Amino acid sequence: MIDFIEKTLKDAGALALSFMNNAIGEQKQDRSLVSEADLEVERFIISRLKTSFPNDNVIGEELGGGETQSSRRSRLWAIDPIDGTNPFLNGLPTWGVSVGVMEDGKPIAGGFHMPVVDEMFLALKGKGATRNGKALPNLQDMEINNQTVMLGPSSRKRFYKLDYPGKSIAYGSASAHVAYAATGGVIAALVDRPQIWDILGPLAVLQEVGGGAYHPDGHSLDLQKLVNGEKAEGPVFFGLKENAGKIFPLIEVYPRPKP
């Protein structure tokens, strides 16, 4: 399964890259962007999945799908063909292809690949996680000082007041944020209202190094609630649980218009 994910991510990344600098974006109803590249890459990944795992469920950001009531206990793959469509369309390097698979509400394998910067994150449950083929170590508790990096919201920053003294960086890709949260280089990835395809692949990686996804009240994110494409209640902290308790008191969430 992990070889399948790695090869699919590599091939899908190369396909996406072939569209870069020529793709034209359109705004979807939710005001996020989509291009022909997103659609082509998602079709490509789905066709690979249908050949190799014909009995599994698949949900993709652009073409839908998801888990049906009758198949709640079977495997579900979640695909984001290009996470970071904005940087992709603007010629910036911080986008990638995200593929994850879950069973009974838990990630069992996944990965995230950023073709421009040549980053490949991969994990198989219980077998550890790798970044470019090198094992990632377990996350460590971190102190917050003015050099501590947190990956935070970009456009959705207006819904938050961050009283965070360290560095807050936004790459424009939730998947990249969650993947980098698994490297130990940052204290957290704080993601506003993620959807399953944004996070499942890199969450498989994060979980292998001791991290997880937490709400402000300390509860773990329930992936089962996201299997039909719903947005999680935000903000969601991705990282080591001990560090979530240090970050959330520094964040004030403003009320926002629905949805």
Ligand code: IPD
């Ligand atoms: C978006 C990116 C962005 C995050 C949005 C996502 P897309 O995904 O991950 O960083 O803030 O919530 O929808 O549209 O680039 O696949």
Ligand code: CA
């Ligand atoms: Ca996305």
Ligand code: CA
């Ligand atoms: Ca996308």
